[in-house]
Amino acid sequence: MTCRKHLLSPSSSSSSSSSFTRRPGVLLLVLAAALSLGGCKRSGNETSAAAEPAVAYGGSMQRKSARLEAAAPPSAATAADQAQGAPLQQRFLAVRQELNVEVPPEQLADAWGKVRDLCGTLQCELLSSSLLRETPQQPGNAMLEMRVAPADVDRLLGGLAGVAKVVSQNTTSEDKTAEVIDVEARIRNRIEFRDSLRLMLRDTVTKRTMADLLAIQRTLSDTQAELDAIATQRKVLEQQTSKQHIQVQFTPARTLVQGGRSYNPMMRALREAGSVLAESVGALITFLAAVLPWLLLVGLPLAWLVRLLWRRRRTKAA
Secondary structure (H helix, E strand, O other): OHHHHHHOOHHHHHHHHHHHHHOOOHHHHHHHHHHHHHHHHHHHHHHHHHHHHHHHHHHHHHHHHHHHHHHOOOOHHHHHHHHHHOOOOOOOEEEEEEEEEEEOHHHHHHHHHHHHHHHHOOOEEEEEEEEEOOOOOOOOEEEEEEEEOHHHHHHHHHHHHHHOEEEEEEEEEEEOHHHHHHHHHHHHHHHHHHHHHHHHHHOOOOOOOHHHHHHHHHHHHHHHHHHHHHHHHHHHHHHHHHOEEEEEEEEEOOOOEEOOEEOOHHHHHHHOHHHHHHHHHHHHHHHHHHHHHHHHHHHHHHHHHHHHHHHHHHHHHO
């Protein structure tokens, strides 16, 4: 812009026109001025052309930076927020309850049967049951072992409290979460491996020998057997964690007060005198049965020999 103003000033134009009419060398000055003017325009055009690529490059760099920022991983705060919003891992607990209840001796079988029938009306699986009725030689007892769904545990315990008195109750819980996660991961891995082996057997493009096919088939059989064993283990874990294991022990109640009077050991001894006498007579009969053969075989000859010696001694003394 400076050189352009200098060339277009009035003083320079008037001097150039006068010089142009007076000297032939003025033509050279005019040509030099024209060349310098063209050089200024050309330098200005080059400057603007150089500025345009710089602006374009700057815009492309801004767009690239925006894309990288958008594709960048979330910050630690964002990741923490997502982790807090994620659902908690499900826990698998194996709950076991052991109860000891007392019932009157004459109601033992009835109470045991009612609880067993109540289990049949609930989401309850009866594992084992036993009943021993009371006899003169031993008291009665009964036992029930069940798996009950958590939703029906309260109903079962309520029915049990209606027919018996709960003396003790012990509840234990075992966390099976890690074991369940491990088994499920092994099942997924074995399924993927089995499917890949099946794809290899169905592949007709790859050339394989008979030995290769037999090896794949044998590996597939072993993998399927392992998968079945792991699936069985998962079912056992599901049974342990989906239902509560409840064991109920029935025992006859012992009454310490009878007929409004305190417990008396003498009265008890009189009531049990008959059974004690019968046991003593039985023990005596057993003793005689064991000793009588030896008395016949050894006692009689020994008594005859003693009597013979005593007679000889008495004869000598006379």
